[in-house]
Amino acid sequence: MHLISIDDLSVADIKALFQLSDGFLEVAARPIKKVPTLRGRTQVNMFFEPSTRTQASFEIAGKRLSADVINIKGSSSAVAKGESLKDTILTLESYRPDIIVIRHAQVGASRMATRYTKASVINAGDGTGEHPTQCLLDLYSLRRTYGALKGLKVAIVGDVVSSRVARSNIFGFRKMGIEVRLVGPPTLMPPGIECWDVPVHYDLEALRDVDVIYLLRMQLERVQGGLVAVPSLREYSRVWGLDPYRLQPGQRVMHPGPINRGVEMTGDLADCEQSLILHQVESGLAVRMAILYQALAPQLEEEAA
């Protein structure tokens, strides 16, 4: 079973993942944080783009499930010698992996990988496409914090156009009954956004009545790379950066990381009591264990029967 897009999952699938995650969260609290669930299974993490939390999270998740985990990095693999994505997948396929986790700079890379492997492919972020596991861990973090998801009001703020997190979260959140609105400069909203039928606001005024403020990472390379979507980081942070004065009591702040302190939020805000940022990371481990389990669940169940 692949996980490429958040659209691949039904509400029931997501709720089932939450239940599994509850169990795995409990595993993390034990002194010996390991279960034999995926013993003898091979999990390949292919990270063609730099990553700290996602890669570590998938690696630890696999290890705690007793899978054999190997990591392949774009910079230190045959990819650096010019090997194509297709050839890399075909090569690895010869080792008969059970799960391939892919992070790639190009949209659609993980979908493409499914054509060349029998393993379950998990999209760990494909360019500006999707990041479904981030969406699931965010939902789980919200569920742990608020109990129920339905009726929550979440504002997703910032660089929507270049965010794979936004492209998974907008649709995943709404699937679970969360009321989503987008906030940011018009130039950082994808052209054609009107087709998403999601409210868009151009000023932080729109944050006033939401429960959760979900800040996206400002993709600095867009500003520094000579593109003209935003005049400067100074103006961006002045107009769309979150500071303690714009945060209402009781509101929670989320961020997929890595944070640009002083850009999308003032430096200290990430560390305040209203921040769920580390809670998200913690939730991520349990959710990814659940995702890895779920990916192999059909065959595990078949073997058990």
Next chain:
Amino acid sequence: MISPTSGPALRLACRSLPQERLLLPSVHLFDPAHHVDRIADLLIEGGTIAKMGDGMAVPSGVEILNEFRGCWVFPGFVDMHTHLRTPGQEYKEDVVSASRAAAAGGFVAVVGMANTDPPVDVGPLASWVLDQAAVGSEVLVGQVGAVSHGVQGEHMAELRELCEAGVAALSDDGRPVNNADLLLQALRYLRGTGRPVLLHLEDRSLSATGVMHEGRWSARLGLRGIPTAAETGPLARDLEIVAYAAREEERQTDEGHERSNGGGEGSGRPLVHFQHLSCAESVGLIRAAKGQGLPISCEVTPHHLVLTDEAVQSFDQNLKINPPLRCEEARRALVAALADGTIDCVGTDHAPHAPHEKEVPFADALFGTVGLETAFAVLYGTLVVPGDLSLDRLIDAMSTTPSRVLGMEAPRLEVGAPAHLCVVDLDEEWTVTTADLMGKCRNSAFLGRRVQGRVVLTVVAGARRFSRERKE
């Protein structure tokens, strides 16, 4: 779908003077946009037009301005295209000197362009200019912010901060926005601010080292020409970009929806305003685009309406202007387009230059002519008197329409309205001399020209800012 945002307020500043109590007896009140056309007395009090009526009883303490009997009173003129030259080029002009020139021409408001030194491309600089105006300007001053950082046409300036400083519009005037992506992104980025982008059209690869209109006279004189395509090429392209941005705004925002349906707050406010059109072909493109309902407006200068390239044979450096004075057919097309409303308004492009920048061989001189002091008289004498343009349309194009384009309250002759007006002796014929130029520079393309209609009084915020003795 997308929430309407009320943009930051436009800031206009002038020095405050004690409000006067003035009576203009028996003057011709003329404000076509507000259906005022009658002879009556006009009382100014408390900064506003207090009364308009016949045989008014004179309250005590009111100064009666008998010398202006029989003159015409217009809503004060608004120039959306002035080079204040500050900061940095105060040897050419500054806010105070430009405001004197403006008041002498019947203008109650001017808007300064951003191509100064340094350019007005950050909010604090715009605020500084407006603060200068609040201290010393005789007329209301608005400021334009640059579209691009350093008016270099590459990276977007900090437009939000400029808008928060109260800029009237965004423009790299003096230079084109040749980067199509920059233009499209700026139009998107400004959504919700209500501020238009003013575009100077010029394909620099075509204008190159040209110094006058490319045509019969450039061929004859041996001066390097600037082809009309240098203007019409970018215009055609920019119209496509505006159409694209407007359609997107219409789909995405209520404001855009209202704009396209001709109602609501967004209506009448263009996304883009084209500056100083000079070509007949441009008029055709604008007419077609407006026919499709594009949210655009445009202006023409007094000099492009009355002068042609033929005059350049004098090698008068004050006729070296960008865009250049075009041929007679172009001039006639511009006049007709102003008359029928295809061209929305008049902008002076008042561009002062010091003698050492003009008193050099024609090709070496800087581009530009001053225009505030003479705009009305030149256009009235040359176009209205012979019947090529109605006085209604001229007043509308010099006052009401530029106000609408900028989203500012238009001066109007109405009881209770702020007293921003000018008084004109329509019968006086006069010859433009350097003595009539009140700014710091004398580079007028109209020196020696016979004109008609003399501004004799300008009132801003209920106080006299300029007055001239009326010739008997």
